[in-house]
Amino acid sequence: MTENNTILDVVKLTKIFRDFWRRPTVTAVDGLDLSIRRGEIFGLLGPNGSGKSTTIKMLLGLLHPTEGSISILGGRPSDVAVRKRIGYLPEASYLYRYLTPRETLSFYGRLFDLPAAERRRRTEELLAMTGLESAADRAVGEFSKGMARRLGLAQALLNAPELLILDEPTSGLDPMGCRQVKELLRALADQGTTILLTSHLLADVEHICDRVVIMYNGRPRAAGALQDLLATPERMTLDLPALDAAATKRLLAVLREQLACEPELSRPTMNLEEFFVRVVNEAAEDPSPANAAGPHMAPFLKQ
């Protein structure tokens, strides 16, 4: 590859929104530099209104940058050949309300120029993967936010994209859905799909992002590999099965000798998400539509 494994290269990206009289109203993105490598999961983090969606829209050619340059998959955002290789999940459901999920996927499949048989196969596989089979012939207009989100994700995967751009992929999903999406993204990345995602829910992205940029008011404030950013070299944790009282006392005594300060003892708890997933999994002997979306991936994506 001539792109020497850089899938996306953004230099000094700036977007200034203007009003009708061309007066600047807000600088949504301000001098953002990004470089994303093949196969990594890159997180664009930041609070609401920090310019994440604006950045993504510029990467896709939906907005034109005020300044700066974008090289995406070795081309410009407006290139048709580039758009063939991208999957996009927008921040909200922009699906056609009169179509059913099956028709929706078939329609977007046509836009990718997939042959009819291939289109049908991928549609069915994606419906199974996102757990929408039972709702496949209902109008999308009646869907809950989470269901629409799943369908949005399915349409983003239709072309087995090299670069997957997801704007808040977990918003509106229940914890099961969240977890499934995260597992899916991890699996896709392991196969070489590059993923750019945004989120303001940090817990959602913490476990899956390789690298992140944290934006605030349109400016990158911190950037780097998640391990490096979150590393706290001055502290460590010891993880071991629970000991009886005497053994604990002896251990603490040893530690006290080594440390200047008093060691702190606590018992780890599950986080609520893990607990929730466990409860639901136990409760659901027969799989409900919500968790029928197994961890299995659509076969056409496994290549």
Added chain:
Amino acid sequence: MRNRILGIAGLTIRQAIRSRFVISLFFLLLALLAGFALTIKGDGTAAGRLQMLLSYAMGSVGVVLGIATLWLACGSLSIEIENRRIHLVVVKPVRTIELWLGKWLGIISVAMLLLLVAGLFLGVAGHIARGRSHPDSPDGRALRDRILVARQAVSATRVGSQDGAAHWLLACPAAVSAQGVATLRYRFVAHLRDLPPVTGRWTVRTPDGATLFETDCIASMDGVNQLDIPLAALRSTTALDLIFHLQPAGEGTPQHVTFHPRHDVVLLFPCGTFAGNLMRALLLMFCQVALLAALGLTVGTIFTFPVAMFTASALVLATLFAQFFVFSSAPERSHAHEHHHHDDVTHVTWTETVGEHLAVGLRFAMAPALRYRINGRLAAGETIPWTEVHDCAGILIFCYSGLLCALGCLMLKRREIALPV
């Protein structure tokens, strides 16, 4: 490319159907046509009734479908840009021209479907009218020979008058069938109203003087007169001599008549069926509607729906009114104007000049598109030739809509889709 265009067209059609746009319009058209069919009396004859039904129906179907198409087209892109559904389409490998063409195809297919409904209704109405009237009654003959037929008009050339008789020459069309009648149409200039009818004698001769047909007639001084000439009588010749002798009948009847200078003496030869003519009329209307669809789509690429609808309608109305404007400022009218106000010095302000130039420009630019008239012709049993349908499709669809398509694509490409206007 084809896959994507058809996909977008299919989506547009589906949306029109599932939003109940098509079904509402279907019933509206049906109600309109049925309303006309049930209420129109005309002059009391079956022929008069059908003629009026055809002319009203074609006119109102054109207007209703025109507005509906413009509405659909104006909203098609602008609403999707506003509610951002377009985002998921334009990030796919879709070219702007594919998007525009797909939308356009979808909209004109919907219009075509509704036109077919109207056409079917009118075809059936014609069929029923024919079935109901006795074929040998005058009414049945009028229906058959003057309305449920496609007739080609051949203008006669005035060659002067001899011995108080007016005289014309006319070339017959190549293939004249032996069945049916040709209709001679003529009109006088009436200086007074309510003049009594005149009697006269029409003679039809070959150029070498052999009389083919001769009949006395009673003609009204105002309005169009029609005279049927059996085609069997005209069969053997390629050119005709037409002669009119006025036969003054006593006191109070005109001693001379003047033929109307702007309405030629015309002989109408049957050359096709009503069904074929109806189809061609619908095709002309389809071309016009397709142009409206193109206009709406292109305007919708830069404006929000209400603004687009307003702008497009204003453009259409301006185009239509530009014609009247130009007529009213034509020299003979302004002279008449001065005549009434001797003392007024007619000032032409610069705004008037600019307005006039704009109107003239618009009229000039749109003249080729406005040339195709359907309404009276179908109802009068006048043929709409295929060549005209070709020309109309070429001009309205390829030239005008093509230009609008190019403009729309350019604007779509240049604008930031994610920015509301």
